[in-house]
Amino acid sequence: MKRLFAAIAVSLLVCAQPAAAQSILRDAETEAMFAQMATPLVTAAGLSPRTVKVVLIQDDSINAFTAGGQTIYVNSGLLQVADNANQIQGVIAHELGHVADGHVILADAGAKPALGIQILSMVVGLAAIAAGAGEAGAGVMAAGQQAALGKYLAFSRTTEATADATGAKFLREANISGRGMLSFFKKLQNEEYAYGLQNIDPFMQTHPLSGERIQTLSADLQASPAWNNKPDAALEERFKRVKAKLEGYVAPADRTLHDYPPTDQSIYAHYARAYAYHKGGYPDKADAETVALIRAEPHDPYLLEIRGQILLEAGDPVAAIPVLRDATERSDGNPLIATTYGHALVATDNKANYPEAIRVLKTAVGRDDDNPFGWFQLGSAYEASGDTARAALATAEQASMRGDTRTAVQSARYAMANIPPNTSDWIRAQDIAMTSQDELRDKKHRK
Structure with missing residues (x-):
């Protein structure tokens, strides 16, 4: 069952899971679509399109979230159930409401009162148990846990309702x-009915129920001068392509072939089937x-890219090179497409291709x-060229991005020892070594 972001009961006071623990899907066309969708909304929010990112997460639950900063995470499951681009824009608008209203920063303010109630009830309950009133003490702690949870959930529902209004x-x-x-809220409401969630306790949810959100937002949304605006045809076309490509990548091949059967000769169907056949082991198809x-x-x-990528992954980098170029x-x-091109150049194991690979990858x-x-x-290209420094x-650089501070320090120090001092590469290696060393020291102090 796919989880609904509109109606999730929680049993503990926990922090949001970091996005780094999940699988981020990077695709040039998808990121271009998200930028096209988000830019006018980001501008309306008074933020810069250069600093706000919309990132795709491989997760089949119907969810989108922010985890601090100005990054919005959209689950692949949400993209797959959306009917059109405008629905995704509505989700992005809601998440921008969280960003603009500083809800992640305010989360501590919501958790602290609840935590205070929980701690107080534990103290009182343990005291009662120590005095011999075990059953009464356990009851006090259970009641405190329930009260603390209710306090936090009420705060969460308030921030979600505020983000809805700000997004509108x-x-x-x-x-x-x-x-x-x-x-999209109506779609979620239908899902709630399909899974029998319409009778759940609304006070035990992190979000207002979808019906309540619809009732609250309808008048304001319908009163907007933009209500009857026609959909952006180019954006809708891009959405259909991205959705088809995504299904081919993340869904089981038999499901993709059911949704996009060989009789369907649309661009979307070819797009979906291409990767479905590729990962299913049918290279000719x-x-x-x-x-x-x-x-x-x-x-x-983007169509050239997927052909080149499939050729490369099928073990034919030589054939992939002209397509990816x-x-x-x-x-x-585009840096993602250029990275795949550079990968193909490196994968040929041909020394004649390494200089171009280094040039392309450095730019990417x-x-x-x-x-x-x-x-x-890029490291592979340098290594193959004999430039170990x-x-x-x-x-x-790679280790620093992944949070592997130990490898970052060791590799940066080796680079410093073998690159001419005070050059731009040497200075960059010094920066990584110093920053990563500080991070290692902080980690030791936290233990």
Whole structure:
């Protein structure tokens, strides 16, 4: 059963799980879609599109969340059940409400009173047990736990309702219809009925129930001048493609082939089936799907990318190189596509390709501040070229991004010892060594 972000009961006072513990899916076309969806909303929120990111998480639950900072995480399950791009915009608007209203920062303010109630009840209950009133003491602690939980859940529901209202405001100011936000809540309400959740205790939920949210928001959303705006056709097209590609990647192949049968000759179906056949071990069928994609739109960088990626992963990097080179050029050097191109160059094991791989990958990691795989490939290219010092620097960069401070320190120190002092690479290695060493020291002090 997929979890509903609109109605989740909790039994303990816990912190949000860090996004780093989950699998982040990075895809050039998906990130371009999220940027297109979010930019007007981010601007309406008074934030900078350069600093707000929307990130896709591989998780089949219907959920989106923020975990501090200005990053919004959207689960793959939510994208798969959404009917249109406007629904995703409604979700992003809601999460931007959390960001703009500082709800993650305020979470401690909501947890502290609840924790205080819980601790007090434990003290009183333990005192009663010590005095011989075991049953009464246990009752006091249970009641305190329930009261503490209720206190925290009430705070959580208030912040969610506030984020709904703020999100509706951002939709209006961005001139985007709120139909998607409302229809998505109705979809969640239908899920609640399907799973028999309509009779759950509304006071034991982290979010207001979907029916309550619909009732609260309907008037404001429908009163917006943007309510009757037509959907953005280009954005809707991109959404359909991304949704199909995502299903091909994360869903079992038989499900993908059921949703996009071979009789369906649309771009979306070819897109979905290409990766489904690839991971299912049908290389000829996967190749035929990518050929059909390129035949339909021969200059589309994202369609070129998936063909090149499948060729590379099927063990033919030489055939992948011209396709990925074309995709990189036509995407204006998109760093994710360029990283795959660089990977193909390295994978040929041909020394003649290493200089180009280094050039392409250096540019890619320079344009993308969260690309550990790019640093890994760059390190591989340097290593294959005999430049062990810069291979170590690339390893230090990758380790630093992944939080592996010990490897970062060791690799950065090796780079410093073998790169000419005071050059830009030496200074960068010094920065990583010092920063990672400080982090290691802090970790030791926390133990």
